[in-house]
């Protein structure tokens with residue numbers, strides 16, 4: 264059996280006396296599409312912050328390909344192929360779309376084998392190379408954010424609420440795009456509140472409630488799980 268690409272092992276995160284994540288363990292296989300769900304404030308973003316290195320963990324381990332990465336700074340993790348797209352697009356406003364992608368490649372420390380042009384084409388932004396971010400529509404901004412993440416040549420891409428505020432058709436478009444990126448070989452973890460998108464995308468779901476993993480498995484089974492229903496419906 265091949266080793267998981269990502270392993271989160273007994274991860275605990277405390278903010279002062281508050282336990283935001285309580286011994287969370289999960290694995291992500293190479294090539295997988297995993298959905299991470301949970302009510303507001305359950306700890307999803309904190310988990311992603313701990314995995315990508317923007318907040319230190321209190322205890323436990325995070326491994327990429329069997330190597331511990333939980334002491335590495337975020338840019339080192341990005342160099343190893345662990346890349347996240349942020350909840351809010353934050354491109355450099357004075358740089359063109361193409362230059363924003365160049366910066367992202369430099370940050371990851373390895374100019375991608377894909378040319379910038381190929382990346383723009385993959386994301387459907389080929390007409391926008393010379394434009395500034397402020398000239399983009401909302402969905403184009405989300406695509407730019409995904410393109411910036413892809414410019415870092417990720418092995419594991421974590422997308423954190425990239426569809427919030429988009430129309431029904433635009434959500435479908437982003438899901439299609441993520442499926443294409445996955446087909447191109449990128450393992451993807453999606454954090455998303457839009458359940459239609461989560462169900463269309465995910466091969467497996469993990470549900471976090473109040474800092475604990477309460478379900479992990481087939482999406483239909485997880486969404487029918489009593490703990491998950493209780494957390495969402497507040498029974």
Ligand SMILES: Nc1ncnc2c1ncn2[C@@H]1O[C@H](COP(=O)(O)OP(=O)(O)OP(=O)(O)O)[C@@H](O)[C@H]1O
Nearest residue numbers: 278281282283301302303304305306307308309310
């Ligand atoms: N830096 C911090 N200091 C103190 N508490 C924090 C900090 N960051 C997050 N928390 C708390 O940890 C808990 C989990 O927050 P988190 O943002 O991870 O939830 P979430 O599942 O991503 O929520 P949402 O779906 O609303 O984005 C919340 O109670 C939050 O208030």
